[in-house]
Amino acid sequence: MKEFVISEVKAETAVLVGLITDGQNEAKTKEYLDELEFLADTAGAVTVRRFTQKVNGPSAVTYVGKGKLEEIKQYIEDCAENEEPIGMVIFDDELSAKQIRNIENELKVKILDRTSLILDIFAMRAQTANAKTQVELAQYRYMLPRLQRLWTHLERQGGGSGSGGGKGSVGLRGPGETQLEMDRRIILQRITLLKQRLLEIDKQKTTQRKNRGRLIRVSLVGYTNVGKSTIMNLLSKSEVFAENKLFATLDTTVRKVVIENLPFLLADTVGFIRKLPTDLVDSFKSTLDEVREADLLLHVVDLSHPDFEEQIQVVERTLADLGCNEKPSMIVFNKIDNYRWTEKDEDDLTPETRENITLEDLKKTWMARLDESCMFISAKEKLNVEAFRETLYKKVRELHVQKYPYNDFLYPEVE
Template sequence: MKEFVISEVKAETAILVGLITKEQDEAKTKEYLDELEFLADTAGAVTVKRFTQRVGGPSSVTYVGTGKLEEIRAYIEAEEDAERPVGMVIFDDELSAKQMRNIEKVLQVKILDRTSLILDIFAMRAQTAAAKTQVELAQYRYMLPRLQRLWTHLERQGGGSGSGGGKGSVGLRGPGETQLEMDRRIILNRITLLKQRLVEIDKQMSTQRKNRGRTIRVALVGYTNVGKSTIMNMLAKSEVFAENKLFATLDTTVRKVVIDNLPFLLADTVGFIRKLPTDLVDSFKSTLDETREADLLLHVVDISHPDFEEQIRVVENTLKELGCADKPSMIVFNKIDNYTWTEKEEDDLTPMTKENITLDELKRTWMARLGENCMFISAKEKLNIDEFRETIYRKVRELHVQKYPYNDFLYMDVE
């Protein structure tokens, strides 16, 4: 069976491709491609060029139009003799097997989409047996409908079209067809095995959660790279891996935290992202169970990010899909030390936007209605941390009294 390898993206040069549509304007496409470039950088690729096209929607045959595809091909050929020729083209949406096959025929370089890039990063980041199993399952689910593309090199060996056409006309009869079906069976069997393994892991993790006793569970949730792990390290005084990369944390980490003699469990979960592949959400059910079973969600937001409001919506929609939308929660606006704004001229009559509004003014917008369910901190610079800890203490204590009313001895002062 042809090996499924996406990790070749490391240390290669890449071109990014995105679409401008009625649903996704030019500014939004730029934001998505900025994020795609960050994903490529996290995976080890260097972006050298971006291509965009304004269309009604993606072509079912080649994603972009044939003219734009030729433009991309011309650029790749012009860079063939460069010190670092183009090694791959990455598309900002998930591609079908048909689209990948047609694009590869024209461009003659490696083709990746957003999903395969995220899968590659997940494979790099997975540390525990659970995470590795979840990633492998997602990879096989992604690969299964694209098997025929992986075997296009056998077309030249197939039975040919013949004068009568018929089923042999696709050129995949004989050894190619046999190998294709064999690979399909192998992958389906592997998917079944991985699902069984995840059920066993899920049972073990569920038992571990039950053995944690009568303790309130708090989960850090949010978009990827918003500082959840830094907050975990600060509150739990632990050494959870934190890095300015997307999906720095993949394995869920749970630590015991004590604030003023009040213990609770704090979980650092995998970050969400726009266009998160469904297979990943399904495969990471065990990991996301920490979010489902939490008593309190701390939704961490990078307030210095220019598009933080959409990131909030992405996380809220994902939580809704997980059935967690009604859980007690609070928004923690992190990275206030990185918040920047541009002062408007006195005669500037353009509307106020988040680019030209101060942090104090921003706090008086819709955020003011959240009251105590909204905090502004910098975990890195330790800004407003005492207030943050006091707020968590009050919320956890209130939840504990509601859930375990006969366990009030926990709150007795310790001399």
């Protein structure tokens, strides 16, 4: 009898590439590449090497300089000789069609940029028809300006009779350009169809929101992987999918929550990220309508992240782009159980930094600035959760009284 041996499938290996520039120092580049590695891990790839280059700005031709590209090429060839082939090279910024084409011609492996990697993760995570449609639309929008590189092998066949064979000469188009035009037309038609489909889904969701009754709407917003879904599960006593991966939540989940005698609606939304592709923000507008229509925003922050303050700024900029920066909001610092700091010596006169400020001092700093619009919790370990519930109850009740002055469950009739 023949035996079948199940061999272990190796994860695809990846090399990361980033730039150190005047506007992005070495420490910042490291943080960005750390996040890019987390993105690669979420997509199922294993990072084996990082390359950085100090330049004034990215090369319009190959992103990095010729010498650095040659160094990356040599590394890939060495890995191939050692039977440890590199599956892909991922660049930390969005690449143009020209850059991708030139880099692929040189490195002979799959080339991804930060945007295409995020799109891949969104495609993996999409579960519902709404999310799948939004991701597909973003993918086509990303693909459209990069179509030309797919048909470079046919361009050499073009020309026709006469000289030049330019685009303006009727009958002189080569087969590559004809195929390109066909692809553009197909993709544009598909984009139009997907937009119509999203409009229909948006109408359905608008109707659903109107039927939710006279309840205050609260939306969880924040950077990706800060624990929004864990907080949703904690408050609503439901089982929303949550894991230590980027973009674990794509579809908006809405649950009815009751604290004391006060019911309200709580929505968990897709997380934001640095350099979030514009096409994704545009495509996910119907999902982000929960944020636009919210009465209160709970901005969740991962306090244990070394760069949490920049993440706050990223979220605030995205909310401003959505026109939601003036809404009532509350910052919820999560994961206080993971907060780490180094104690300063008494004689150390250097300024306080993220690395040496205690949790208590950090609380005082933010509480002084935001008063009760700021909470410190650990949703996972259930630390300070009751105080969080009480503060949230006060805020929702205040908004409810303003929006719905007369309500039976807030003002029961005295018999």
